[in-house]
Amino acid sequence: MFVSVGRSANVENIGLENTDIIVDKGVIQVAANFQTKESHMYAVGDCIGGMQLAHVAMEEGIIAAEDISGNPQPAINYNHVPRCTYTSPEIASVGITEEQAKEQGFEVKTGKFFFRGIGKALVYGESDGFIKVVADKKNQ
Structure with missing residues (x-):
């Protein structure tokens, strides 16, 4: 038998209540470029839900960093992961x-x-x- 109970994002008591960042169903809401409602703040990885895999978080981080530096990248096609x-x-x-x-x-x-x-x-x-x-x- 294989049992998995999952994980939850660490989004409580980290100061998000002092921002306009939206947390819905326990995860931070982001745009396709991983930008939050606070335009100068980005979020990637487990805290945004989705695929909780290290290689996915790494790619999300690269896309966010490229966007911050003014070099927008295409969105991730999660079907290819x-x-x-x-x-x-x-x-x-x-x-x-x-x-x-x-x-x-x-x-x-x-x-x-x-x-x-x-x-x-x-x-x-x-x-x-x-x-x-x-x-x-x-x-x-």
């Missing part, structure tokens, strides 16, 4: 799920390949698991 859970076997994903693709109106095609069909996986005794690809039939 790889995610991983360190279990045995490991769980990883990138993109959207089959259900999300259907909800977004894609004509979905899926494929699944089990690790037991990979010689190297058998050699290492790591044949549990599979790869699932979710694609749009129109763009195969």
Whole structure:
């Protein structure tokens, strides 16, 4: 069994009540460039909710720093961020799920390949698991 209770943003008792920064549902609200309602203050990472991953926070920080220096960057496409859970076997994903693709109106095609069909996986005794690809039939 895998149980995860999540995390919460550290936004209490840090002085935000003395600003115009908006905290909604426990996270700081930001624009696409990570600017808060206080135009000279930015927020990135776990305190803004979303994907609580170090590599995501790093990219958010870069985008905020570039914006501050007058070099605006394109917004992050969070659908392109790889995610991983360190279990045995490991769980990883990138993109959207089959259900999300259907909800977004894609004509979905899926494929699944089990690790037991990979010689190297058998050699290492790591044949549990599979790869699932979710694609749009129109763009195969």
